[in-house]
Amino acid sequence: MELMTNAALYQYLALGAVLFAIGLVGFMSRRNMIMIFLSTEIMFQGVAINLIAFARYHLNADGQSFVIFLLSVAAAEASLALALVVLLYRRRQTLNIDAWSEMQG
Amino acid sequence: MDCTLLIAVALGALGVFLLLPRAQASWRKLGALITVLVGGGGLFYLSRWAELQESAAPAGGLSLYFYIFAAIAVGSALAVISHPKPLYAALYFVILTLATSALLLTLYAEFIAIVLIVIYAGAILVTYVFVIMLASTPGGAPAAEYDKVSADPLIAVLVSFLLLATVLQLMFHVSGPGSPGFMNTNTGLHARALMAANLGYHLPQFSGIKTPAVGGMAVLGRNLYSHYALSLELAGVLLTVAMVGAVVISRKNEPPAALGSGELPTE
Incomplete structure (x- = not known):
């Protein structure tokens, strides 16, 4: 195993940033509730790449441990979000997020 | 610029x-x-x-x-x-x-x-x-x-x-x-190499630092169960809570007919 160079680290960080930005675009522009939550998963993947790249750079297992927690939080988030989507779909028979735009505090 | x-x-x-x-x-x-x-x-x-x-x-x-x-x-x-x-x-x-x-x-x-x-x-x-x-x-x-x-x-x-x-x-x-x-x-290359050696990584190009050859998975497991043991338990609790919450949220909201009526079904 060789030590990672700064240039290699920066490449992975740039990729993570690009994936995060793409996920953010999807999160804000899609109108389907399922697609909104799928976009958050793209953002999770970008962050996971960043954490693993730093773990590799510092040869430290902390980053990998954080990704384990990130994955469990992502799984919890996905299950709760999809349960909410099913609930909301039953009420209005549509996945359009605009159907709930009059919702207030 | x-x-x-x-x-x-x-x-x-x-x-x-x-x-x-x-x-x-x-x-x-x-x-x-x-x-x-x-x-x-x-x-x-x-x-x-x-x-x-x-x-x-x-x-x-x-x-x-x-x-x-x-x-x-x-x-x-x-x-x-x-x-x-x-x-x-x-x-x-x-x-x-x-x-x-x-x-x-x-x-x-x-x-x-x-x-x-x-x-x-x-x-x-x-x-x-x-x-x-x-x-x-x-x-x-x-x-x-x-x-x-x-x-x-x-x-x-x-x-x-x-x-x-x-x-x-x-x-x-x-x-x-x-x-x-x-x-x-x-x-900081040498400092990082020393740190890695303490964690058990094997770095061939730093022959001065003697380390046992250990894979990444063993290092991760040791880290997870020593530094983050409590957090790992909490992650398990989080998953359980999320599972219970998902079941409760997505359950159909019908009144339980058979329960609570206090009467046995009659023929």
Whole structure:
């Protein structure tokens, strides 16, 4: 195993940033509730790449441990979000997020 | 001041803006073309930049696999956010997950790579596909109107790519090569090697530091169960709570007829 160079680290960080930005675009522009939550998963993947790249750079297992927690939080988030989507779909028979735009505090 | 990065990000923003679902489908092809050009150019620029850094301070090799899987990951991520049909978007997300786990393999995170496939492609994506099938129009129907036209694409693209431009500008120009903070000559290499040796990694090029050869998975397991043992338990609690919550939320809200009436059913 060789030590990672700064240039290699920066490449992975740039990729993570690009994936995060793409996920953010999807999160804000899609109108389907399922697609909104799928976009958050793209953002999770970008962050996971960043954490693993730093773990590799510092040869430290902390980053990998954080990704384990990130994955469990992502799984919890996905299950709760999809349960909410099913609930909301039953009420209005549509996945359009605009159907709930009059919702207030 | 070097504006290449900003121009590339702006062009990428234009491409993604055109690529997003919209009423006129022909614009999407132009958007895809621009995005592919910008993505390819960006990867080429990144590889040239990395080669330049390598020639300044050679250490380790740059992996060709990074560029291949980075291209696949970014392309499939764009397909996820721009495909009008949710089921196809979910399938593109599987490709994104596979590309990401390949990238993690290039970072010697073999356990996380496998876990990513098992949890994302195996568990989370199956749940998504089930919900998509549960809550969509019967087969053969065209995509719904709210999937064909995206909401506020201009604001979404502006905000996201402004963030991306800031991050990349900070990385490559402010703290990048040439600034005193950038470790262009790989300073701290020996310190990092010592730290790695303490963790049990084997570094052949630092023959002065004797370490046992230990794989990444053993190191991860030791770290997880010594430093983060309590957090690991809490993660288990979190998953249990989320599971109970999901069951409670998605339960049908019908009055339990058989229970609580206090009477036995009569013939």
